[in-house]
Amino acid sequence: xxxxxxxxxxxxxxxxxxxxxxxxxxxxxxxxxxxxxxxxxxxxxxxxxxxxxxxxxxxxxxxxxxxxxxxxxxxxxxxxxxxxxxxxxxxxxxxxxxxxxxxxxxxxxxxxxxxxxxxxxxxxxxxxxxxxxxxxxxxxxxxxxxxxxxxxxxxxxxxxxxxxxxxxxxxxxxxxxxxxxxxxxxxxxxxxxxxxxxxxxxxxxxxxxxxxxxxxxxxxxxxxxxxxxxxxxxxxxxxxxxxxxxxxxxxxxxxxxxxxxxxxxxxxxxxxxxxxxxxxxxxxxxxxxxxxxxxxxxxxxxxxxxxxxxxxxxxxxxxxxxxxxxxxxxxxxxxxxxxxxxxxxxxxxxxxxxxxxxxxxxxxxxxxxxxxxxxxxxxxxxxxxxxxxxxxxxxxxxxxxxxxxxxxxxxxxxxxxxxxxxxxxx
Amino acid sequence: xxxxxxxxxxxxxxxxxxxxxxxxxxxxxxxxxxxxxxxxxxxxxxxxxxxxxxxxxxxxxxxxxxxxxxxxxxxxxxxxxxxxxxxxxxxxxxxxxxxxxxxxxxxxxxxxxxxxxxxxxxxxxxxxxxxxxxxxxxxxxxxxxxxxxxxxxxxxxxxxxxxxxxxxxxxxxxxxxxxxxxxxxxxxxxxxxxxxxxxxxxxxxxxxxxxxxxxxxxxxxxxxxxxxxxxxxxxxxxxxxxxxxxxxxxxxxxxxxxxxxxxxxxxxxxxxxxxxxxxxxxxxxxxxxxxxxxxxxxxxxxxxxxxxxxxxxxxxxxxxxxxxxxxxxxxxxxxxxxxxxxxxxxxxxxxxxxxxxxxxxxxxxxxxxxxxxxxxxxxxxxxxxxxxxxxxxxxxxxxxxxxxxxxxxxxxxxxxxxxxxxxxxx
Numbered sequence: 091x092x093x094x095x096x097x098x099x100x101x102x103x104x105x106x107x108x109x110x111x112x113x114x115x116x117x118x119x120x121x122x123x124x125x126x127x128x129x130x131x132x133x134x135x136x137x138x139x140x141x142x143x144x145x146x147x148x149x150x151x152x153x154x155x156x157x158x159x160x161x162x163x164x165x166x167x168x169x170x171x172x173x174x175x176x177x178x179x180x181x182x183x184x185x186x187x188x189x190x191x192x193x194x195x196x197x198x199x200x201x202x203x204x205x206x207x208x209x210x211x212x213x214x215x216x217x218x219x220x221x222x223x224x225x226x227x228x229x230x231x232x233x234x235x236x237x238x239x240x241x242x243x244x245x246x247x248x249x250x251x252x253x254x255x256x257x258x259x260x261x262x263x264x265x266x267x268x269x270x271x272x273x274x275x276x277x278x279x280x281x282x283x284x285x286x287x288x289x290x291x292x293x294x295x296x297x298x299x300x301x302x303x304x305x306x307x308x309x310x311x312x313x314x315x316x317x318x319x320x321x322x323x324x325x326x327x328x329x330x331x332x333x334x335x336x337x338x339x340x341x342x343x344x345x346x347x348x349x350x351x352x353x354x355x356x357x358x359x360x361x362x363x364x365x366x367x368x369x370x371x372x373x374x375x376x377x378x379x380x381x382x383x384x385x386x387x388x389x390x391x392x393x394x395x396x397x398x399x400x401x402x403x404x405x406x407x408x409x410x411x412x413x414x415x416x417x418x419x420x421x422x423x424x425x426x427x428x429x430x431x432x433x434x435x436x437x438x439x440x441x442x443x444x445x446x447x448x449x450x451x452x453x454x455x456x457x458x459x460x461x462x463x464x465x466x467x468x469x470x471x472x473x474x475x476x477x478x479x480x481x482x483x484x485x486x487x488x489x490x491x492x493x494x495x496x497x498x499x500x501x502x503x504x505x506x507x508x509x510x511x512x513x514x515x516x
Numbered sequence: 517x518x519x520x521x522x523x524x525x526x527x528x529x530x531x532x533x534x535x536x537x538x539x540x541x542x543x544x545x546x547x548x549x550x551x552x553x554x555x556x557x558x559x560x561x562x563x564x565x566x567x568x569x570x571x572x573x574x575x576x577x578x579x580x581x582x583x584x585x586x587x588x589x590x591x592x593x594x595x596x597x598x599x600x601x602x603x604x605x606x607x608x609x610x611x612x613x614x615x616x617x618x619x620x621x622x623x624x625x626x627x628x629x630x631x632x633x634x635x636x637x638x639x640x641x642x643x644x645x646x647x648x649x650x651x652x653x654x655x656x657x658x659x660x661x662x663x664x665x666x667x668x669x670x671x672x673x674x675x676x677x678x679x680x681x682x683x684x685x686x687x688x689x690x691x692x693x694x695x696x697x698x699x700x701x702x703x704x705x706x707x708x709x710x711x712x713x714x715x716x717x718x719x720x721x722x723x724x725x726x727x728x729x730x731x732x733x734x735x736x737x738x739x740x741x742x743x744x745x746x747x748x749x750x751x752x753x754x755x756x757x758x759x760x761x762x763x764x765x766x767x768x769x770x771x772x773x774x775x776x777x778x779x780x781x782x783x784x785x786x787x788x789x790x791x792x793x794x795x796x797x798x799x800x801x802x803x804x805x806x807x808x809x810x811x812x813x814x815x816x817x818x819x820x821x822x823x824x825x826x827x828x829x830x831x832x833x834x835x836x837x838x839x840x841x842x843x844x845x846x847x848x849x850x851x852x853x854x855x856x857x858x859x860x861x862x863x864x865x866x867x868x869x870x871x872x873x874x875x876x877x878x879x880x881x882x883x884x885x886x887x888x889x890x891x892x893x894x895x896x897x898x899x900x901x902x903x904x905x906x907x908x909x910x911x912x913x914x915x916x917x918x919x920x921x922x923x924x925x926x927x928x929x930x931x932x933x934x935x936x937x938x939x940x941x942x
C-alpha cells in the first residue's frame with residue numbers, strides 16, 4: 091500500500107507542474123494532503139516479523155525462541171531445535187484444534203497440516219483463537235492468517251474439506267502420505283495426527299486412516315455440557331484403536347438424558363477447551379521431543395478438578411480389519427523390540443553422564459508389551475472411578491468370555507518402571 | 517479511510533473533465549485505478565462487532581453468547597448472565613494473566629482490571645495471546661486492544677504500573693476499592709483478584725492488599741523449568757494466606773540447583789501456561805457462578821500429568837498482622853455461619869425440584885471451619901506426595917510446638933461431604 095501511495099504523490103506532482111488552469115491547483119493540493127494522510131495510516135499498520143533461520147538460545151528480548159531453547163539448559167529437553175523437523179496434522183480447527191495449532195506454532199513446530207470445512211461464526215467467539223473480524227472466513231483460511239502472522243517460520247498447509255466424504259478421505263490420506271517436507275522420514279509424511287473433531291463419525295475416519303497408515307495419533311474431546319474432556323494416545327496395534335472400545339467420557343454428574351438431545355445446542359467454554367488443548371499439545375511435545383511420560387489416556391472433570399488416567403489394550407475382536415493387521419504385526423515384532431530395549435538398556439549404562447531426567451527412556455512404548463492379546467480393551471464395569479461410556483456399548487464387547495478388560499490407572503512413572511522390571515524378570 | 521478514498525475519486529473526476537491537455541489523461545486514469553484498488557483493500561479491513569445489550573440464548577450463528585447460555589439448559593449454571601455483574605482484577609498480564617483475561621473476556625465477564633508495567637517483546641511469542649505486531653507496546657495497551665476487539669461488551673480498565681512500588685500499591689488499593697461499576701456491592705469493588713505474577717515480591721504485595729481488604733483471591737504460578745504449575749484459592753482468615761506458609765511447587769524431578777541461578781533465563785511453554793490459565797479461570801467461573809467444587813489448591817506436573825490437591829489452614833503465628841485480624845474475625849463469625857448453613861439446608865429441603873447438581877451447595881466455604889486454629893498451614897514433611905517447597909522454609913514455621921500442619925489431599929466431593937457430616941455430628 092505504501093508504494094502505491096508514493097507513486098500517487100509523484101503522479102500528482104507531475105499533473106500539478108503541467109497544469110495550465112490554476113483553478114485546479116486547489117483540488118490537487120487537497121488530494122496531495124489526503125495521500126500524505128493515507129501514507130501515515132499505512133505506516134502505522136502491523137509489520138510482520140521476519141523469518142528466523144536458526145533457533146537461537148540467546149537471552150535477548152528480540153529472540154522469539156529464547157524461552158523454548160531454555161528447556162535444554164533446564165535439562166527438560168535434550169534437543170529442542172529438533173521440533174523444526176516435525177510435521178503434525180490437526181483435524182478439526184475448532185475450540186480445541188485452533189488452540190492446539192496456535193500452541194504448536196508458537197513452539198516453532200516444523201509443519202502443520204490443518205483440516206476443516208467450516209466457517210468462523212460469531213457463535214465461536216466464546217472459545218479462544220478466532221476473532222470477530224474473521225467471521226465468514228473458512229476456519230482454515232482464518233487460522234493460516236493468524237498463525238503465519240504469529241510465526242512465519244512454520245510451514246502451514248490447509249485443507250478446506252470434509253474428511254468424512256469419499257473424496258475428502260482420499261485427499262486426507264494422500265496429504266498424510268506426502269513426504270516432500272522430510273523425504274527421508276520413515277512411515278507416513280507426518281509425525282503425529284491430532285484429532286480435534288466434535289463428532290463420532292469424523293473420529294472413526296481418522297481412526298481408519300491412521301490404522302491403514304500405521305500412524306500414531308492422539309484423540310481429544312470435550313463433553314457437550316462443556317465441563318469435561320479427555321485426550322487419548324492411539325498407537326496402531328499397540329493400544330486400543332477407536333473402534334476397539336466404545337469411547338469414554340469423564341462422568342460429570344450430568345444426567346446423560348440432558349445431553350445429545352435433538353436440536354440442543356452444545357455448551358462450550360474457553361477454559362475447558364484451553365485445558366484440553368494444553369494437555370494435548372503438552373503430550374504432543376513430550377511424544378515428539380522425548381521427555382516425561384506420554385499419557386495413554388487423561389480425563390479432565392472440571393467440576394471436581396479430577397484427572398483420571400488409564401490404559402487400553404487392543405481388542406483382538408476389533409471390527410476394524412486394519413487394526414487387526416497392525417495387532418498381528420505388533421506381536422510379530424516383539425523379539426525385535428525386546429532386542430532393541432535390551433541394547434538401549436546396555437547403551438544407557440555405558441554413557442558416563444546421562445540426562446537430568448532419565449524418565450525419558452521410559453516412554454509409552456515400553457509399557458507392558460509382553461502379552462498384548464491376553465488383555466483387551468472393552469466395556470463392562472471395570473472402568474476407573476469417574477469414567478463412563480459416552481456411547482452405548484457395542485454387542486461385540488459384551489461376550490462373557492472376555493478376560494479382564496482394562497489395565498488400571500497408572501500415573502506414576504516409578505510404578506511403570508517396577509512393572510517393566512517385573513516383566514523383564516519373568 | 518474509505519470515505520477519504522471516495523472523495524479522491526470525485527476530485528480526480530473533476531480534474532479529468534476540466535483538463536485541456538489530453539497527455540495528462542493517462543496519468544489521471546492510472547491514479548483512478550490505484551484509488552479503486554486501495555478502496556478494495558480498505559473494504560477488506562476488519563470490522564468490529566457491535567455491543568450486545570442482553571445475553572441471548574438464541575441458537576443462531578450470529579450470537580456470541582449462545583454456547584455459554586447453553587450452560588443453563590445443560591443444568592451446569594443456574595444463571596449464566598450474572599457474569600456481567602462481576603469485576604475481576606488480573607495482576608500480571610504475562611503468559612498466564614493474558615490468557616486468563618482473554619478467557620474471561622470471551623466468557624463475557626462484566627469488568628476486567630488489568631495490571632502490568634512491562635512491554636511486549638518478541639521473547640514473549642512462545643506463549644499465547646500477544647502478537648509480533650504488538651512488540652514495543654505496553655502489555656496493558658496491547659491487551660486492551662485485543663480484548664476490546666474480541667468482546668466490546670466487557671468494561672476494561674488498565675493500570676500500567678508496578679504494584680510493588682509505594683505509589684503503585686496505593687493506586688492498586690484504591691482501584692480495588694472503587695465501586696463505581698457496582699455501587700451496591702458489599703466489600704471491595706471487585707469480586708475476585710487473580711495473581712498471575714512471576715515473582716515472590718509481587719505475590720506478597722497482592723497478599724497484603726487482599727488481607728487488608730478482606731478480599732478473596734486466587735494465586736497462580738508456573739515453575740522456571742516450564743513443566744509444572746499451580747493455582748491456589750486464598751480467603752482471608754479462612755485459608756492460609758501467602759505469608760502463612762512458604763509457597764509450594766509441584767516437584768518436577770528437576771534438581772533445584774538448576775533453577776533460580778543468577779542470570780539464567782527461565783523456560784516457558786504455551787501449553788503449561790495455557791493449562792494453568794484454563795484451570796485458574798475455570799475455578800474463577802465456578803467461584804463466581806456457584807457451580808462445581810472450587811479447588812483450594814491444584815498442582816499440575818506436566819511430565820507425569822499428575823494433579824495434586826490439598827488444603828491449607830491459616831497459621832495463627834502468621835507474620836502478616838492483617839491476616840491475624842481476618843483469622844480473628846473468621847472465628848468470631850462462626851455462629852452466624854452455622855446459622856446460615858442450617859437455614860440454607862432447611863430451605864434446600866423445602867425446594868421441590870433442586871438443580872441437577874446439588875454439588876453447588878458444597879462450596880469451599882463449608883469445609884471444615886470447626887476449629888480453624890487447631891491445625892495450621894506450614895512447612896515440614898507433611899506435604900502431599902509430589903509437592904515440594906518452592907522457597908526455603910522460614911524460621912517461624914520450624915517451631916517444634918506446631919501441631920499437625922496440613923490437611924491431606926481431598927479431591928473427592930463425597931469425601932468432603934462425609935467430613936462435613938462428621939463435623940456436624942460432633
